[in-house]
Amino acid sequence: MASVTVWNEFVHEREGGDAAEVYPDGIHATIAEALDQRGHDTRTATLDDPEHGLTESVLDETDVLVWWGHVAHDEVDDDVVERVAERVYDGMGLLVLHSAHASKPFKRLLGTPCDLTWREVGERERCWVVDPGHPITDGLDDSLVIEEAEMYGEPFGVPEPDRLVFTSWFEGGEVFRSGCCYRRGRGNIFYFRPGHETYPIYHREDVQQVLDNAVRWATPNEGADAHAGNRNVDPRESL
Amino acid sequence: MASVTVWNEFVHEREGGDAAEVYPDGIHATIAEALDQRGHDTRTATLDDPEHGLTESVLDETDVLVWWGHVAHDEVDDDVVERVAERVYDGMGLLVLHSAHASKPFKRLLGTPCDLTWREVGERERCWVVDPGHPITDGLDDSLVIEEAEMYGEPFGVPEPDRLVFTSWFEGGEVFRSGCCYRRGRGNIFYFRPGHETYPIYHREDVQQVLDNAVRWATPNEGADAHAGNRNVDPRESL
Amino acid sequence: MASVTVWNEFVHEREGGDAAEVYPDGIHATIAEALDQRGHDTRTATLDDPEHGLTESVLDETDVLVWWGHVAHDEVDDDVVERVAERVYDGMGLLVLHSAHASKPFKRLLGTPCDLTWREVGERERCWVVDPGHPITDGLDDSLVIEEAEMYGEPFGVPEPDRLVFTSWFEGGEVFRSGCCYRRGRGNIFYFRPGHETYPIYHREDVQQVLDNAVRWATPNEGADAHAGNRNVDPRESL
Amino acid sequence: MASVTVWNEFVHEREGGDAAEVYPDGIHATIAEALDQRGHDTRTATLDDPEHGLTESVLDETDVLVWWGHVAHDEVDDDVVERVAERVYDGMGLLVLHSAHASKPFKRLLGTPCDLTWREVGERERCWVVDPGHPITDGLDDSLVIEEAEMYGEPFGVPEPDRLVFTSWFEGGEVFRSGCCYRRGRGNIFYFRPGHETYPIYHREDVQQVLDNAVRWATPNEGADAHAGNRNVDPRESL
Numbered sequence A, B, C, D: 001m002a003s004v005t006v007w008n009e010f011v012h013e014r015e016g017g018d019a020a021e022v023y024p025d026g027i028h029a030t031i032a033e034a035l036d037q038r039g040h041d042t043r044t045a046t047l048d049d050p051e052h053g054l055t056e057s058v059l060d061e062t063d064v065l066v067w068w069g070h071v072a073h074d075e076v077d078d079d080v081v082e083r084v085a086e087r088v089y090d091g092m093g094l095l096v097l098h099s100a101h102a103s104k105p106f107k108r109l110l111g112t113p114c115d116l117t118w119r120e121v122g123e124r125e126r127c128w129v130v131d132p133g134h135p136i137t138d139g140l141d142d143s144l145v146i147e148e149a150e151m152y153g154e155p156f157g158v159p160e161p162d163r164l165v166f167t168s169w170f171e172g173g174e175v176f177r178s179g180c181c182y183r184r185g186r187g188n189i190f191y192f193r194p195g196h197e198t199y200p201i202y203h204r205e206d207v208q209q210v211l212d213n214a215v216r217w218a219t220p221n222e223g224a225d226a227h228a229g230n231r232n233v234d235p236r237e238s239l
Helices: A017-022 A027-037 A056-060 A078-089 A098-102 A104-110 A205-218 B017-022 B027-037 B056-060 B078-089 B098-102 B104-110 B205-218 C017-022 C027-037 C056-060 C078-089 C098-102 C104-110 C205-218 D017-022 D027-037 D056-060 D078-089 D098-102 D104-110 D205-218
Strands: A003-008 A041-046 A064-068 A093-097 A117-129 A143-153 A163-170 A175-184 A187-192 B003-008 B041-046 B064-068 B093-097 B117-129 B143-153 B163-170 B175-184 B187-192 C003-008 C041-046 C064-068 C093-097 C117-129 C143-153 C163-170 C175-184 C187-192 D003-008 D041-046 D064-068 D093-097 D117-129 D143-153 D163-170 D175-184 D187-192
Touching (some): A027 A041, A064 A205, A078 A093, A093 A205, B003 B027, B027 B041, B064 B098, B093 B104, B098 B104, B143 B163, C027 C064, C056 C078, C093 C205, C104 C175, C143 C175, D003 D027, D056 D078, D078 D104, D093 D104, D093 D205, D143 D163, D143 D205
Parallel strands (some): B064 B093, B093 B187, C093 C187, D003 D064, D064 D093, D093 D187
Antiparallel strands (some): C117 C163, C163 C175, C175 C187, D163 D175
16 A cells, blocks of 8 residues: 555646546546555645645655646646656656656656657557566456547657556557556656546546556665765775 | 475585585575565475475465575476476566576576676675665665675676666676566566575575565566467457 | 578478468578678578588578578477577577567577467558667668558567567557567577568568668677686686 | 767866876867777867857767766756757767766766766776677677776666676775666667776777777667657548
8 A cells, every 4th residue: 555646737627628527526536536445545736736736745755656747747847847856766656647758757757758649539549468467467458448549659759668568559550658667766657658638548447457556566665775876985895 | 475485406415514514404494494484485395306396286386486506407307497487487486596597497487598607715795786776675785795605707698687686796806797687477587696505695684685575576466367378369350 | 791591491382372372482582582682691491401401500601590480390409499599699690580489499599488369360460660760670661561461469478678679550459569679698689570471571672671670780799708608717806 | 980079078187187197188089089090080079169069060960979077067058968868869879988977968868866976096997798799898808907997886876777788896895887778769878987087098998999889889870760759640540
């Protein structure tokens, strides 16, 4: 059981329309509730909160940060992005969802454009497990079939993942590396493609299972008492 | 808590001399006891047991197999090696210790010679943590200092590890990738260099901590219900 | 320009039918001619040749070995497999084509089952470049579109590739990691999925381009004068 | 043969003292000359040049950028850093030398602190080849022995390298991952630890060989005509 903070820019859902219908309290509320029901201790934070809700004290109590953003990436303060990056180096897990491929924290931590091709026509996605022994796939079938999805296509401008867990097939002919694991410092990062602001993907049982698995996988462990920080050290052996 | 089988060829320790003094009941007994005290359910198996003690029923109840061998690698039956490999593909963890770098299961699963340079003069080893966030390093300092060790040197003839956790420094001037993680099929494999048949390395608290951590890391999880087996399948989409 | 040996079990094409029509002189002849035209020095070898045509002297003059097999994997002599593996450790490149995913050399060198799901109904394949800066993709478009192909589906029972270059989309709904790079010892290995004994895939310009690129990528370089071989060495530093 | 730009902050060598004696025209001049003699087309650029000498037109003609910096990392303009990062994504190679582990372009492209421990007492370094088949090691012995070096120690705060080529042993008891390969976008990045502003390390034949090899390894290739850029695309298949 982890202490999870679900962050959402929370823009689409307050503008009415489909997003408001599908996620009336915001995507963050739906995800937080799903994780809460699976035993995690959850809170939420949004763009409009002071310091985007990601104060030092909130991050002090966060094992895993879940990040959703789409139209307001640029409004996220750079100091908060640095703060999140520092926490990841120290071990905080980070789950990056769908359109957060273009979020500041993800691009900052991976060091690449994280760009892709896309299409929004509600086509079918088959998100295949390509690493069936990975803990993020616990309890899944061989694939998640999503009847209506936005397409994301290769090339995906990220570093080669440490492990590739999912690869998606799209009705329109594309493929995409939909589940990518990275470590940066002591922190585990998982990018998970499925999701959208108007398709009800985060209400799905299997998607919630993935999020739960990913939170467990990304939860920090103790590690070794070994630190650098560009510091001068004495020799261990006599010279 | 995992169900662990500790395998040992059990040759040196029955020939008297230093090995018998340091590990009177065999290296397997020392390791099994250490893991038992840390909460695991342990059993042992040796070369002389029928089927080397690694029957189908024993492996059925084994989450993680620990392997120690040195002078009798060639006496291990190839059928048992295949059986172990199959279990690893299905998720069984495998810990490969010190001179078991040249054991049949390790070479079979990695597909490479797994050779190295060596020297046995009792020099000092500093086994450094290079991946301080890795769960196998939980609770360690920045390095394990072993006053008397056999040297293993690069190049180590293995595939590039999925993650490199430890790198050793030796008094005589060499380095070695001493902690290497691999996955083959659903199974996690960890090679850990420190250890020897006459130096009392497996009696050390920090080494036992690594073994405990590695057992926990290598314990199988459920994974996805996704299987290949070279089988013909129907299309998911209409053609 | 490399010295290339193209190996083929050469069974289907001698049995008449479609295979004989599409590859009247054998798949090896088509591939060797394509590589020859692109500047390589090529020869061929088949199952029925003495030592399968892979004598020590042939391998002495081989920079890159291309391997095609399908129905006769089991007829390949284990000693020849070991000989090929040894050469790969010493730097010989190995290209593994399509159904050779189940060949002895590939399974021997990777250490895994290399299994997959498959279907043979002549569906469309889109083989996407997912690593557009990789030299094996030089001169390609964003994907290879193959109108009639046998499907191979995930999970593909191989170690996580060192680099994933291609991922295929299939009309029937599956995906597959179709271009996988590995190094074993000093040798570079590339698995390339597209190909078949009756579809004319090896006659395609873009597929031949990939084979040419892959041969160049897999050609051995000098490397360092650093060798292990499980040998005892003197200390570099005074002890 | 590549078109190489050698960048140096060029501070130490103009302040007199040992640095001025060892590298009277600057480290960049020594490295550029060495690469020029090995057949590359070289130019240099320094911090004090307009736009640090890294204008768009200079980068247009640069296959591989070599970067040396130590005390003036913070004076490098962020716009130039972004320009360099963009070029790397498009395929420009980047060699990062010694204390440039803390340079802005390296940290920007890797997304991590890139910190380490250090000690400057002129101790012996043995920089071992751990990947003897890698082209960056062409023509080397099993190690580079540097009689007087600054120590850099683990943990090195970088992402797990795509390939680890060198690992250093230090007289004082530490180890370090001294040769690390990365790819970001289409660009190849190589970090090489040996070097210093007052020890004459860049005058060594073997170190110059590594730099030459690394330049060749990092030289861009054509790649595939596959691009993302977060753009909307039409379906390839009928929906």
